[in-house]
Amino acid sequence: MITQIIENSTILVVNDLETTLSELIPFYPKHLVRIIKNEEKDEFLIAQANLAIKEAYIASNEKKYIFLCGSSFRNEAQNSLLKVLEEPPKNVVFILITTSKSSILPTIYSRMPYKYLKTSTFKEVSSLDxxxxxxxxxxxxxxxxxxxxxxxxxxxxxxxxxxxxxxxxxxxxxxxxxxxxxxxxxxxxxxxxxxxxxxxxxxxxxxxxx
Structure with missing residues (x-):
């Protein structure tokens, strides 16, 4: 669990997207946070990438944190993000949150540091006979x-x-x-x-x- 503001663009590999967001968001000023995710399913698609790019180029005098969330990320979505991740506009920090490290392209990893926060969880056996x-x-x-x-x-x-x-x-x-x-x-x-x-x-x- 991260208990402080992430100041630089970072990839987080986690167990659960919503749990991670609920733990992180309270540390950030609400007016400086943008959360971009697919509301219909957990996959981050080109539509979400386009929204992220558009949001990144909206000027801000304060540091703005853009959370990109998806259990998996489509390759075309990541490719469209390459330029803005490599050279983000002034005062923009990208925080990419995913549950699948393997879905992230090597070209993205080369541009952003990452934290592997995924932990093994004990699975209980059902009480049903x-x-x-x-x-x-x-x-x-x-x-x-x-x-x-x-x-x-x-x-x-x-x-x-x-x-x-x-x-x-x-x-x-x-x-x-x-x-x-x-x-x-x-x-x-x-x-x-x-x-x-x-x-x-x-x-x-x-x-x-x-």
């Missing part, structure tokens, strides 16, 4: 988790898969695909409660094959 999963279990589980966030939903899906392994239940390829499809749907901003419902109902129907 997958081998005996019934509609009552599913209903209670969904009721408890009806207002979870996108990242919490992904953690739950991983914890359910860990429970499957913990119970030594054998999954065939189609059953494994249920989990990978669920993660992809969450990343595409599908409602977590709907994805979890489909996943658990599928597991319940297939439990006889475990």
């Amino acid at each position: 997958i081998a005996k999963l019934d509609l009552k279990d599913i209903y209670n589980f969904l009721k408890q988790n009806q207002k979870i966030s996108k990242n919490e939903a992904k953690d739950l899906i991983e914890s359910i898969l860990l429970k499957v392994k913990d119970q030594n239940l054998l999954l065939d390829e189609s059953q494994l695909n249920i989990f990978s499809k669920s993660i992809k749907l969450i990343e595409l901003n599908a409602r977590p409660i709907n994805v979890l419902t489909t996943l658990l109902l599928s597991l319940s129907k297939q439990k006889k094959s475990f």
